[in-house]
Amino acid sequence: MVQFPSGQEKAQTPPPSPLGVYLHVPFCASTCDFCAFYQTVPKGDAVRRYVDAVEAEAALVPWDSRRAATAFWGGGTPGLLKPAELEQLGRIMLLYAGQPAEWTVELAPATVTADRLAVLRQLGVTRVSMGVQSFNAGLLDALGRQHTPEQVYRAYELIRAQGFASVNLDLMFALPGQSEEQWRADLTEALRLAPDHLSTYCLTFEEDTALWIKLSQGKVKLDADKEAAFYVKTWEFLESSGYAQYEVSNFARKGHACVHNLNTWNMHEWVGLGPSGASQHAGWRAANPSDLTQWHADLAAGRRATTDRVALTNDLLAADSVIFGLRMNEGVSLPRLRRRFPTPGWNGLEELLPKFLFGGLLVATVEGRISLTPRGRLLADAIGADILEAFESAAKVGVK
Template identity: 60%
Template structure:
């Protein structure tokens, strides 16, 4: 049975939590699957990046305290310990207090005791480590340069440093990966007792090495296999005590990523760094995905120049349903009908009715959530809802 979360309904109708995302664009090498903006750093690049983040932060109107922080990349852990300390100092000065949750992404090969000590002292509460696989051949196929031994050393150091929450990222549906190998990866991850697991189905981002291989026919998509692996993942992690709270995310009690939850609920966040996205002060957009051009924009006092749009109530409602239905808790539609009354709700309600009729969703009162079958086609569900918000005929 579904129960509407009264407190969440109040939160979704505002005022909203404020998150801070910092994109650290530096990587020693580019993985075959990665579509995020990144560049190989030099000492001068890092120095100018830190100066740029501080300059950009000064351009933001900080209208309330920051509740969550997330550093992604790239590889934030590629920064030397003193540089991490400087970045943390810049962030803390703008947060209006210590954030309740502060996540930093780390690659196994970048984890050192010195870096961890700086992060722990700064107030970081959550470390997310990109493992991807425990199979050496698959790591090589992905272009990942770490080894299983490095994963274990890094994990032991992270645990010894005392971070309250640790996530491991895994990927499945990799070229050549068998169901047995994926089961083994889940088993290996669970045996290390993380607090959170993110399991991502491999996607082929345009202009990546894997995309080129796909376009050349050197690798192929297999939707039926992906479905089997999805279902296997959900069953295995449920048995291991991890609750699924979003299509790709699982946590032990109290360890769901609050920053991501607030983002999926269409709250507000400030993005700093090249390619970082923001949704704040009535505007959504991103920074240019180029380190030098980002500096040039900042020198002119400009930020959030790419894909800049006004965040209307209708746009927030649309994305709150599309992203919210990816979460197991679902969405209280009545909240968003109140927030955005000008939305074409009859068309949206028709799509929701068809989802329920086709066993892709279930509804109790005003709360709608996807079934397991619906979560397998969450992207298609999102497309149908997008059409409804644009008053196009639904085709579920």
Template identity: 35%
Template sequence: MLIGKIASMFGIYLHIPFCLRRCKYCDFITYAGKEELMPSYKSALIRELRHQARKIHGLPARADTVFFGGGTPSLMRAEWIREILDCARGEFRLASGAEISLEANPGTLAPGDFSSLLEAGVNRISIGVQSFDEGELALLGRIHGPDQAVEAVREARREGFRNISIDLMFSLPGQSLARWKENLYEALSLQPDHLSLYSLILEPGTRLFEEVRQGVLQPAEDELAAEMYELAQDELDKAGFTHYEISNWAREEAFEARHNKIYWKNQPYLGLGAGAHSYLSGIRTVNEKTAEEYIRKMQAANLGSEAFPAAVEKLSLDLYTIQQETMMLGMRLTKEGVSERAFHERFGVGIADVFPKEIERIIARKLAEWRDFSDGPHLVLTKGGALLGNQAFQEFV
């Protein structure tokens, strides 16, 4: 179904749901104080890799990317990462030069750990710095201080990483524009290859959400958050970075996150681990969330079991939903947007044939525009549209 004629990329995502402590804003699938489960979790991941490689029909012939996300994947020993990657190489043909990313948190890696990860096969490291300010890090409930953040980035470079990404957060309660600018400058001074900048989202159920609800903390005003985003657009532009996705900037095209581009281009991926999502042949599956139950299900899986033995949800998407998602995700790509030609090759119709009114509206509101590329027109967000991206995406819901 519908994976079409365009050359599609395929990625493997491995979720590592362990953290030393839960940050105050975090609602991700992760567990603190359960590190003793990690060895059996690692074995469950390897079991799932093997199982899925044998049981899912029509898997793409080779994987272009592998991504260890979390949680805190840097809590896993490098030898376990190597074991998992060896299994991935054995079960799936990894493309030569495949991007292999791992999310690392400052305060979880000792000297020498980065080179062990490199030796294990990881070639891109994404460091969860979030802020260089002691008070902001405390407010977020991060386990690290500013010095550890700086040291983690320097150590990654010293030990040989050639593709380093830094995550920062903005629009924090009490954060001034000047303070945000200092965070940006501090990050740039470390010469990262890639930056991901996220506006704080107060998720119900988190400690930060409660503190704001009780009036202990004041949330950032929308206007200030917009100024912070625009400041980042300008400063990173001056520093030579390309803004290629709503929240992401790269020093060169080669450093754009290839794995995440698979999601944004609505291409297939296999998600392994607790709570992981997969998207293959128009079917989305979601795995069991708890680490214990995921491990139990994978231990019970045998060759007689169906594909997705740990799945708790399976949803077959209809054509229109896939087209909507292709637009919503693709429009996030601020540099290239959605190619008319790629859309046509995939679905056999043009973008404006499926969404005539929606496109008319977002263009009239100056949220998006058609731009010429070597393969023809692409529908791309305007600079102002990047700031109001959600308003454009909502047209395709």
């Protein structure tokens, strides 16, 4: 059996865990075929009631002396809100969580306006992430996206003109009918714009989406070999273009990796606000209901984060630290994690590691740092499932 440092060296007092804030803005004008995130079309005074409820929810959070290190607003489409509504939301977050060093807001190209961007910039937003998906009009239409390539270019110009510290573009590959040449053209066009960060996601077929229905009807098909080829070519092309891969789907120029996501993958703490917003905070992992009406009802009763509520045990955090940590190119330090999360589950991982090492999916250093090989990154989800099972099995044995 491969031996790794036990992590039983002299304990050191860990630094305070960085705190993140995630705000889910659930409003969209329409639903894209691939999207499984909770969203709803705003009607009547829905947005006003939502903003008021975010303030009520923030007042229920057991904030401690830490201020938020990072914030991330996702959706839905945060840019669907009016400038005054965005400002009110921002003031609420600043009041309760403080000014984060990194503050990301997701925007859809069709919602980007100079007025909205000016408000975000004045609030202290440092990072804008724009959901481009493709520069090909036909592929955008097939995804049900409500923007055109021309709107992407106009939105990008407006974002850059405001001087945000970092700009990310989201792109998707392995789309129905998409050729490798079309994907290469999308990457080339993105690089021409020179964003600071690129997120490239393989199209996934989530249940209860229009795309899932098309799959069940045989209108679209899965092609694992094609997906793998897209992954590899993407990694090679972006690396040669000066974008360092730091996670399976994320690439950045030096100094522009998303700190909020890094803290999340490293199993630090975050507070989730808004319907479907998930939290890992104050000893619990839980989520708000993915239902605007139920979320309002919970807050009216003085409740929050009531869905999928589980205690943050060492077993849970250790397993997730390895699973998500291995998605990052730098991998994880097993001695450091063993000191941070002491649990019998580590025995199960040590028994499993030789399978990955000898199978060419994993590499290890003598200091106990493990990371996935390029082939291993292609199988990251399957490897993660095996690691979770190993931790759970060993933890059960350890408590007998």
